[in-house]
Amino acid sequence: DAKTTQPPSMDCAEGRAANLPCNHSTISGNEYVYWYRQIHSQGPQYIIHGLKNNETNEMASLIITEDRKSSTLILPHATLRDTAVYYCIVRVYPSGNTPLVFGKGTRLSVIA
Amino acid sequence: ETGVTQTPRHLVMGMTNKKSLKCEQHLGHNAMYWYKQSAKKPLELMFVYSLEERVENNSVPSRFSPECPNSSHLFLHLHTLQPEDSALYLCASRLGNEKLFFGSGTQLSVL
16 A cells, blocks of 8 residues: 655644645555544544545545645544544555554644 | 444453453444554554454464454453553454444553
8 A cells, every 4th residue: 555644743723624634645546545533542433535536524525636646634624522643544445354554644633 | 433342441451361352343344453552653453354264463472362253243362461562452343345443442551
């Protein structure tokens, strides 16, 4: 799976949009971009994934650049409960039972 | 609530103890995983089970022994652990290529 690069930490004011970047310049054509988050001392939680089109669900939006070398996860109205470590993972699909490999992620702190 | 339940939530054990961590899911998933997360480190994959067969053992010491008696249950048997084994142990499951569902983890302290 391709490597990803994320900033180690970010702050965001409560109620504002949180934009979390991820670089994946070596991504290949059959690799998807996945985002998970991990709130302190809990298991990671799936957020969203996409191939090349922008995606939106009830939790977030995923914007993938046209060349697919980077993406941005957007939390439109961040709340204190969104404080967590956010992981960007690139992975082949279908991948069978190949496990997800987590990096260090971005620690997002939402500030009141 | 993800549908993946881990017990106990917290565990303190001595180095000579034997204990087991339990993971349970009734989501119809066919693959289950153990991950370890030490303080301030990324998640590390330990074991993968697919259709109750172990398909990956990520160079984990033999003092950790997994067991998958059926598709809904996964255990991690612990014996003669070391203090550096203190960590958050996370179970996850999935169906085929779908997203991973994680439990809340067991916070283990080895004294």
